Every structure is written in structure tokens, then in C-alpha cells.
Amino acid sequence: MNSELEEEVDRLSEKGLLSLGYGEAELERLAALTLRLGRLKKERQAVIAAHVYQRPEVIHGAADFIGDSYKLAKDCAGVAARRIVFCGVRFMAETAKILNPEKEVFLPAPEAGCSLAESISSAEVRRLKAEHPGAPVVCYINTTAEVKAECDCVVTSANASKILKRLFAGHKKIVFLPDEWMGRNLASELGRKIGRELVVWKGRCIVHENFDASSVRLYRRTYPGVKILAHAECSPALVKLADFVGGTGGMMRYIRRTSAPHYMLVTECGLGDYARGEMPEKAFIPMCRLCPYMKMTSLSSVLQTLEAPRPAQRVEVKPEIAAKARKALERMFELAE
Ligand code: SF4
Known part of the structure; x- marks a missing residue:
């Protein structure tokens, strides 16, 4: 292994990929891809945005911006790059295009929808x-x-x-x-x-509708002192039992500012993986479900999109639709301040 590849393998394992179950051979394979990807990003003047529900190798191996929908919308609103590759689902990539009509926006998994x-x-x-x-x-x-x-x-x-x-x-x-x-x-x-x-x-949401309140009660009894964080898309019955309700960005901030023996994240698995990598000193109890749409993007599909995007991976929004949708997004930025 050359020294550049070795350093990249070390970087990925420091990001927590080794403890998430990626073997050493797999890390070496991924490191070769991420090194190529880093070079291509510069050549193509591209940035990569990734939602926290994406696979850990996409988040830690490729992304320039990581976050929830609001953070990514804000990040994408002011990028200087010519191209945005969006690792997420279609409505997110459309939002990036609406906010950046002059830029090329790509979605590596064009079939990634969302039940909502x-x-x-x-x-x-x-x-x-x-x-x-x-x-x-x-x-x-x-x-x-x-x-x-x-x-x-x-x-x-x-x-x-x-x-x-x-x-x-x-x-x-x-x-x-x-x-x-x-x-x-x-x-x-x-x-x-x-x-x-x-x-x-x-x-x-086909992910959050499947969490049930009775298992949350059981975890509370089994792990005294546990803090339960539920996504706002969960059922009202479950939300009533949670210590914190909100989006993924709010959940991360809540964990950072509190001290508890355990945290249970009632949301898509990607957030648990991300939180473990960011805060290895905290204990997380797994209660997660995979979003099939969010997991459609792989590191190889991101690389292929940068190298030679297929027409279906290019995101277009009709100008008249984009102008009206932009007004509704700008109203959000204004009222959220
Ligand atoms: S988790 Fe998947 S299905 Fe649920 S809201 Fe997010 S993208 Fe849509």
C-alpha cells in the first residue's frame, strides 16, 4: 500500500468506519475510491452534499457538506462550485437546483424517491x-x-x-x-x-411510521436514565414518550449538550452511525430502520456521476416551477430567522 492510500485508510478508520464494521480490506478499497473522488471533485469544480441518513462511506469519504434538509438547503444556497452532487433523495436535489439555477446539480441515485x-x-x-x-x-x-x-x-x-x-x-x-x-x-x-x-x-414516512411506542417503553425500563430522541415524523403516541422531538440536526445538538448514560435515536439508522462517529464517548442504543431510498447511493455511484453522469442523473426543474418554489423556500429562510 502506498503512503497516500495508507493515510486515507487511517483517515477513514479515525472517522469511525472500522468500529462500524468495515473490514480492513473494505477500507482499502474505499480509500482508493475516495482518493480518486477527491481529485475529480477539484477537476470538475464540484461539491458533494450528503444527508446524515446516507451510508457512512459516502458521508465520511465524499461529502463536503453533511446535515439535515435545512442545513443542506442553506449550504447549497451559497456554494461557489459549478456543480453540486447531491447524495440524498430527489426532493433534496431539486431543492439544491431551485436554489442554484445556474449550477449543474446531479443525483447519483435518480430513482431515490420519498414516500412523503x-x-x-x-x-x-x-x-x-x-x-x-x-x-x-x-x-x-x-x-x-x-x-x-x-x-x-x-x-x-x-x-x-x-x-x-x-x-x-x-x-x-x-x-x-x-x-x-x-x-x-x-x-x-x-x-x-x-x-x-x-x-x-x-x-x-415509511421509515418513521414503523417505530412503535411499546418498544420505547420497554427500552426506558431496561436502560434507566436513557434519553429518548424521536424524529418529528414519528407517531403522536411515540412522540409523547420522548425527551426530545425534532429533526436530525436538533437531535445531534441535544446529545452534544446533555450528559446521559444512554441515548436512543428513534429515526433512520444513518443518524446513529453518524452520531457514534462524532461522539464515540457516548453510548447509543440501537433502534433504527433503514430508508431504502437513502441507501440507494453508493460511493461508486458518486464517482461514476462525477466521471460521466448519465442524463437521468442530471436534475432539472422547469424555470417557472423553480421560481415559484424558490419564493416558498425564501419565505422559510425569512421566517426561520
Ligand atoms: S426517511 Fe426516507 S421515506 Fe422517510 S422522509 Fe426521509 S427520505 Fe422520505
């Missing part, structure tokens, strides 16, 4: 608007560009509560879509009536 984003169409949003005239329509960032274009404001799990509170100051009723459980969780946090004050859609 696919739960509602733009025609259904128009129908909701006709049924609730005058009510602002707020959409979670997990929506297609066409759906965002029909909405007044976008939110993420990190800022939804703050933004809805602000909007309720001037409106009696708000339409929130597409995540039903997030909507119900927000209504109970803000003391608002579902249907009369907060109209919700029926979308669900």
Missing part, C-alpha cells in the same frame, strides 16, 4: 387551496418542486413549530402537508385543533 414527497401531487394541493380559501399552505421540505411551487412557505422539522407559530399570529387556519403525523405533533405542541385550525394531509 410522493404522497401528494400539485393538483391535490390546488384542491386543498380551493377547499380552504385564505389559509396559508405550508409544506414540509419533503415535497416535490411542483408541490412547493403551489405553497406559500416551506418548513423543515427544525423550524416548523417556529414558522407555524408566526403564521398563526395572522391566520386562524393553516394547511400543512404532506406529513400527517408531523402535522398532528405540531398541532398538539401549539395547542391547535386538527381540521379546524390545522388542516393536515395523509402522507407518511
Whole structure:
């Protein structure tokens, strides 16, 4: 092994890949890929954004930006590079394109969708608007560009509560879509009536809908002092049992600022892997499910996208749709401040 490769293997194992179960031969193979990838990024003037649910080798081997939807949207809003390769799912790459119309945006796994984003169409949003005239329509960032274009404001799990509170100051009723459980969780946090004050859609995340409250109760009894952190897409019954509810960025901040014998993250497995790598001194109890869409991206597909992208990997959003969706995203940036 040459010294450059050796250093890269060391870097990857320091990032926690060895303790996550990657063998030495696998690390050597990945290190050869990440070295090539680093050179190509410079040549192609590209940056790589990766959601925390991505595979650890993508996060630690390729990414320039790592974070939740809100952080990545902000990071991508101001990049100087000519190209953005988005390791995540389609609605995220579309958001990057909407915020960077002049840049080329690529999605290494073009088939990576999202059950929430696919739960509602733009025609259904128009129908909701006709049924609730005058009510602002707020959409979670997990929506297609066409759906965002029909909405007044976008939110993420990190800022939804703050933004809805602000909007309720001037409106009696708000339409929130597409995540039903997030909507119900927000209504109970803000003391608002579902249907009369907060109209919700029926979308669900196929990962978070499968966590059940009874196993959380069991973990609480088994691990005294455990802090339970639930994603805002979990069911209202489960959210009631959690010590912290929010998005992945908020979960990481909560773990950093608290001291507990154990932490249980009720969300996609990727966050647990990332948190273990960032805070090896803390103890995490596994309770995770894989998002099949998030795991479609591999290091080789990122490399192939940089080398010779296929037409399907190029992300395009029609200019008229992008302009309207950008307004809804900018409203989020304004109200989240
Ligand atoms: S974890 Fe859920 S919300 Fe996130 S991409 Fe997967 S299906 Fe969509």
C-alpha cells in the first residue's frame, strides 16, 4: 500500500468506519475510491452534499457538506462550485437546483424517491387551496418542486413549530402537508385543533411510521436514565414518550449538550452511525430502520456521476416551477430567522 492510500485508510478508520464494521480490506478499497473522488471533485469544480441518513462511506469519504434538509438547503444556497452532487433523495436535489439555477446539480441515485414527497401531487394541493380559501399552505421540505411551487412557505422539522407559530399570529387556519403525523405533533405542541385550525394531509414516512411506542417503553425500563430522541415524523403516541422531538440536526445538538448514560435515536439508522462517529464517548442504543431510498447511493455511484453522469442523473426543474418554489423556500429562510 502506498503512503497516500495508507493515510486515507487511517483517515477513514479515525472517522469511525472500522468500529462500524468495515473490514480492513473494505477500507482499502474505499480509500482508493475516495482518493480518486477527491481529485475529480477539484477537476470538475464540484461539491458533494450528503444527508446524515446516507451510508457512512459516502458521508465520511465524499461529502463536503453533511446535515439535515435545512442545513443542506442553506449550504447549497451559497456554494461557489459549478456543480453540486447531491447524495440524498430527489426532493433534496431539486431543492439544491431551485436554489442554484445556474449550477449543474446531479443525483447519483435518480430513482431515490420519498414516500412523503410522493404522497401528494400539485393538483391535490390546488384542491386543498380551493377547499380552504385564505389559509396559508405550508409544506414540509419533503415535497416535490411542483408541490412547493403551489405553497406559500416551506418548513423543515427544525423550524416548523417556529414558522407555524408566526403564521398563526395572522391566520386562524393553516394547511400543512404532506406529513400527517408531523402535522398532528405540531398541532398538539401549539395547542391547535386538527381540521379546524390545522388542516393536515395523509402522507407518511415509511421509515418513521414503523417505530412503535411499546418498544420505547420497554427500552426506558431496561436502560434507566436513557434519553429518548424521536424524529418529528414519528407517531403522536411515540412522540409523547420522548425527551426530545425534532429533526436530525436538533437531535445531534441535544446529545452534544446533555450528559446521559444512554441515548436512543428513534429515526433512520444513518443518524446513529453518524452520531457514534462524532461522539464515540457516548453510548447509543440501537433502534433504527433503514430508508431504502437513502441507501440507494453508493460511493461508486458518486464517482461514476462525477466521471460521466448519465442524463437521468442530471436534475432539472422547469424555470417557472423553480421560481415559484424558490419564493416558498425564501419565505422559510425569512421566517426561520
Ligand atoms: S426517511 Fe422517510 S422522509 Fe426521509 S427520505 Fe426516507 S421515506 Fe422520505
